[in-house]
Amino acid sequence: MEKRVYYFGEGASEGQGLGKDLLGGKGSGLAEMTALGIPVPPGFTITTAVCREFFDAGDRLPEGLEGELFASLERVGAAVGAVFGDPSRPLLVSVRSGARASMPGMMDTVLNLGLNDVTVEGLSARTQNPRFAWDAYRRFLTMYANVVLGRGREPFEEALQHARLKAGVRHDHEVPAEALRALVEGYKKLLGESFPQDPRAQLLGAVGAVFRSWHNDRARVYRKMNGIPDAWGTACTVQAMVFGNLGDTSATGVAFTRDSNTGERRLNGEYLPNAQGEDVVAGIRTGHKLTTRDALASYTEDSLEARMPEAFARFSEVAAKLEAHFRDMQDLEFTIQDGRLWLLQTRSAKRTMRAAVRAAVEMVREGLLTRDEALLRVEAGRLPELFLPRLDEAEAKSAEAKGLLLGKGLGASMGYACGAVVFTADEAEREAAQGRDVLLVRRETSPEDIHGMHAARGILTATGGLTSHAAVVARGMGKCCVAGCSAISVDYRREVLRVTTPEGAREFKKGDVLTLDGTTGRVFLGRLKASAAVSDAHLDEVLAWADDKRRLGVRANADTPLDARNARRFGAEGIGLCRTEHMFFEADRIAAVREMILADDTPSRQRALDKILPMQREDFVGIFNEMKGLPITIRLLDPPLHEFLPEAEGDLVSLAKELGVSLEVVKVRNEALREFNPMLGHRGCRLGLVYPEIYATQARAIAEAVVLCARGGADPRPEVMIPLVAAEEELRRLRALVVETMDGVFAREGVRVPYLVGTMLELPRACLVADRIAAHAEFFSFGTNDLTQTTWGLSRDDAGRFLPFYVDQKVLPADPFATLDADGVGALMKLGVERGRGARPGLKVGICGEHGGDPASVGFCHGLGLDYVSCSPFRVPTARLAAAQAALRG
């Protein structure tokens, strides 16, 4: 039979090296510390395997566990010179949870276990501190009642409050022993028979309760949010109590080996003299700073360094030893009992991204880590946090407490935004033009709203998922967005935002100010303040190391000169996707675009295109000039034409007027362009084939811009990309059209600039026949957004109805729009690469879907042997780091 209980203490550490999977984070940390000779109260850990056995058996402790458990308990008693349940030398223990992944505060703990009516007297006599003994008993009863027996804390808190009042004191630690004894009597009456006087029964009850707390609501939610499997279970550690509340030479505290906010190397934390650990965690009393340097000037004398210099020196030593051992920033819990230091916990410290980056860089300088190790330590996916202003958490908490939290949607695009509510893109633009901060609030957004999204500080939608139009575009813009906030509904007619709360519905009007938190999806009423974002030299250093290591190129998706400038700033080595349709929406050209769409025949279409040509040329000139010498993949027109037409009756009327045709004509044409499944409709190269004059005009604009820029010395490097190809013949014809047009311009102008023509692989069929398509393509770029949609038969815009349910209920391990689905979409990509390069060795292959900025997906692309990934500008650092990590992992 497998060993279920692992002892640690007095230098013996049965669990050393067995790791967190079996012993949980806490158990594993204690085993390691013990083995390192660091002072740890002796104890033992019951494995996570036992927890799973417990659940499998219908919440019963497995046969045979008791024997192992009490044998280890005897060893603990022997080590500290006490006996569990012994009236004269009672051993008290703590019973704590500890999972593989840290879930701070989510599960339950029982302290001071082993006390009963007899042992409390023994404790009192032995410590010569009746107040301490009765206080411990009082605490134990409260915790036992709550954790093991499932009782509410309120009657216990009330009785305690009553005792304080009666004693005429303000704080718990001022309540005298006699009053505590009376309080205990009261508590016991509350519990009656349900509280076992037998310490062994207490212990078995507490172990079961700790296991069960794996399934409490908080823990479930936390796991869901952090992707921790329900199946893991928790370990349970039973450990001899040490007391920080034995008087002024005792204390308890928490500490970080480095600053968890900035990453600065300085031991910091809080402690409380004469207190138990829960007092610090619960925040009942205000802690003092650990070090002199750390404290505010006026409170320097209260620091641990000042008050207990020896214990502090010992602690500093231990902290340094632990950091060196684990080679990472540690989060420590300690207790000082009668001047003697005990470590209760060590774990990797949670930290902000800024801290993570700085710590990584400095640990390399300190020789603690190699560069490669440091690169692997930084979570690439969290890098964008560095570039976005974030909501101040203290502010958010206080707002929530005041009832200002209106609802929660999906944190679709990070950052934070506050502004006045507007309901239309035009309004957003108007208000923004007058210098006002606005939030664009829509049921959902469409490409028509782009200008409003640009103008707004943030976007809030009632429907749509993480890959809805609003979410994708907002991320591309690096703009804050909360999507799919089901608590809200928008009444465009009445211009009212309706919020459903448990207390009923509230309505907000245009101009009301909200704050959005794009990280967590929270929506607040009123203007909340942000914590500022600053530039970061440590990050530059990490990214420079990453660039040395990575094999994958990193480009950015950028549609405008401004985007392009951003992209270069973030280190992009080119543009992997420049969507020309976004240019079509600019205010100065949408009229010509609409004229083109509503044209009845080729000549009128060409006339409208002739108006668009010089504007497109200017767009390209701007981008080429920004990206001097770097490749730019320009995608020819992709979306269905009706996306460019207005929807509202009023807009149709003015469009008709503008174009000098009847409203009827505009309406009929608008209706004729409407599609059942626009995603699968007349778009991409299908437009280029049916209306070759559109692509020809775009190709001409590109070539003419190339000529202008080449003459200006900007070294333009265009790569023309034909979208939505499914069959080789589509590409063959359109490639010929593009080449004929561009070469024609070059011949006319007497300038010859090399360029590539390639295609976007975004349909399953294209991947399957990639060998034939490659015959006409000088490059491939995987459009994994659409490839995911078609491979899965899953519309991004509609997935909100069931995809969250799927991820929630674990039908799928992850949202395939967020993380590339290696088994399905990835299998098609693999075919595409193999077949494409099989037919055309050395074919350049990249990816330009949203996945290009997701670390796991970047890793997958590295494995596939792609040449580059392309992503939103502000995700470029993520991609650079993730590419390096993939290279390091091999």
Next chain:
Amino acid sequence: MEKRVYYFGEGASEGQGLGKDLLGGKGSGLAEMTALGIPVPPGFTITTAVCREFFDAGDRLPEGLEGELFASLERVGAAVGAVFGDPSRPLLVSVRSGARASMPGMMDTVLNLGLNDVTVEGLSARTQNPRFAWDAYRRFLTMYANVVLGRGREPFEEALQHARLKAGVRHDHEVPAEALRALVEGYKKLLGESFPQDPRAQLLGAVGAVFRSWHNDRARVYRKMNGIPDAWGTACTVQAMVFGNLGDTSATGVAFTRDSNTGERRLNGEYLPNAQGEDVVAGIRTGHKLTTRDALASYTEDSLEARMPEAFARFSEVAAKLEAHFRDMQDLEFTIQDGRLWLLQTRSAKRTMRAAVRAAVEMVREGLLTRDEALLRVEAGRLPELFLPRLDEAEAKSAEAKGLLLGKGLGASMGYACGAVVFTADEAEREAAQGRDVLLVRRETSPEDIHGMHAARGILTATGGLTSHAAVVARGMGKCCVAGCSAISVDYRREVLRVTTPEGAREFKKGDVLTLDGTTGRVFLGRLKASAAVSDAHLDEVLAWADDKRRLGVRANADTPLDARNARRFGAEGIGLCRTEHMFFEADRIAAVREMILADDTPSRQRALDKILPMQREDFVGIFNEMKGLPITIRLLDPPLHEFLPEAEGDLVSLAKELGVSLEVVKVRNEALREFNPMLGHRGCRLGLVYPEIYATQARAIAEAVVLCARGGADPRPEVMIPLVAAEEELRRLRALVVETMDGVFAREGVRVPYLVGTMLELPRACLVADRIAAHAEFFSFGTNDLTQTTWGLSRDDAGRFLPFYVDQKVLPADPFATLDADGVGALMKLGVERGRGARPGLKVGICGEHGGDPASVGFCHGLGLDYVSCSPFRVPTARLAAAQAALRG
């Protein structure tokens, strides 16, 4: 250099065995006949390769051709004792086209070439028939002017008419020689210098003209309609003229070796005494019957058999010999010159499907063909023609002449229908209930229209392609449908059908009678008559042979007991797709279905489902009873829920009333269910997972029906199919739900019937991870409609906007919804089969998309090793035959 000209005549046949690809149908037939010793006027064939050279050189005859050509021409002259251009013994020739595939009457011909002002006199002297000689010259000038010089026929016809009037005769052949000579003078004046007197120049001009005629409009259209590649080109045959117009011992005619309409074995055809071939073809004079038996009683004396018994006997012999040689029904052209028979053409006869089937069966009986050969002879794709009433072509022609052809859409579902126009499904149902024939005319149809489509005789839509809802459902119902008729528009509000014609718009009202031709897509005003369809014993015989040969099983897609009965009648061996949603639309349950959809919570949804349960159970009982002992694949609910909700305001109002909720509630819910891309939305198993009670209710209805039928001895064999699975976990959960529910019913009822649970493979991802999905599936069925949509990123409903253009412009070789795309969709199917069977050997795999009834696709499925195909009932014979053909081809 390759040989360009192949001589035939006098028993020598240079081209024998070289086939149609090189010599064209006519040239090849003449070479074969010559080799068989059948009397053929000598001549030679210029190859199709020369035609392609001609085009490549910009319509110039290749260097060196002249030498070969005139050498062969000398040989022809020697054989017939004449010399080309010789004044005393002039050789006259015909110059005819002849492509690989028969394109009857599409290209040009020149007869009597070699005549000029000198040779006409020689001909006159030699034949001692000046009238004949001048008539031949007159004819030649007319043809040359038209074919070679591109002149209109009118002035020539006018002059001829004038000559008739002047001579006081009614027919051309009564115009005397002198008048014809004068006519010739007039013709030459019309032509001036452009007509070459040099016969060699005439011949070279005519050969070029015949080649060029490959590109005339008629020929282009014909090729497009029949899928003949433009690149093939035509051959050109130059042949010594024989004359059927040398007096009463001469004649010319056409014949079939069997009846091309019924297939009966009897020589039949028409001839004209004293006439040239063009007279028969042009129908200028009414032909006489060939045989006595064939003629009407009163005209028996005019038959060839009666008038020229020897020539007839010789011809009968030749006809029999040719049929035996080619082992197929022949279409012959012959001329009798002075009592001597000459064959001018032999080719496989075009025939109706009925004739094809009968001829195939009888040729086997006659020992002409083996069964296997006969099976391969019958075009499987055309079998459905046998089951549908068809528009009478003569009637159609006369209606068109009267201007009653209103427009042309897509021949979406064969057959023919006439009836009064109605605009809504409800109206269709009401009118039909009163015994009136109606046509349902819609912009497009939706599942809500099903009852109206059932009730109507035919369906006409303004938009949508061959795979639009209207087209697919109509084909499934075996109902006539013209889809995507762009000439019409429907104004529902005014209840008006508007037809745009070149002359302007016309409007039609409810009740106006139209006739639809579902084969060609024509829409006529008024009631046209049909040719009747009868049952066919020969077909039964062919299908029985097919069943012996095929390896693939054949099932039908059938949703109702009536469909199921039809399916069995057509020989289906089971139901491959029973769509339960069609049951949901029945009038007696749609209310409960809508209640279910609008339910706010699970209990109310379950209450509505409880109402649906007994109705679904009855549906299944009906189908099980029809299909005793045969497997039935039942697909659980698939379409997005909003398809079940009404669209019109009025219908929403009554729905709200029915359900006792506010209109607002209905509207909000309706709106909430609307999707951007419903095809990729919340449907299929995604419904089953989010609302497990729906699938559980369906599973219960199936199990309870199984119990009832098993007790009744109907041997029910259900195969429950979960649609739209993309990931194994979806299927694992839903399979568990179905099994638990069904086994629960069986346990309760004490009846145990074996059943299967499987899935539809209709998403690319499902094919890619088929190994994992197979772990939870006892069968796969490829849903190739949706698989084509997702693999191509192509919505069936929207494809009408560009797919016809694609097929037309040959971007794609075929509509992938009509013929399975082997390279893309087929590649995924191959992966699906390999991976599925790799994980679960012997896994049953079928196909239930529209492709199951397409012969080429059936062949592909055979090659893939599928177990069965499933298709519309009336396509089952096609599938049976196509499966046999695939097996025979190996």
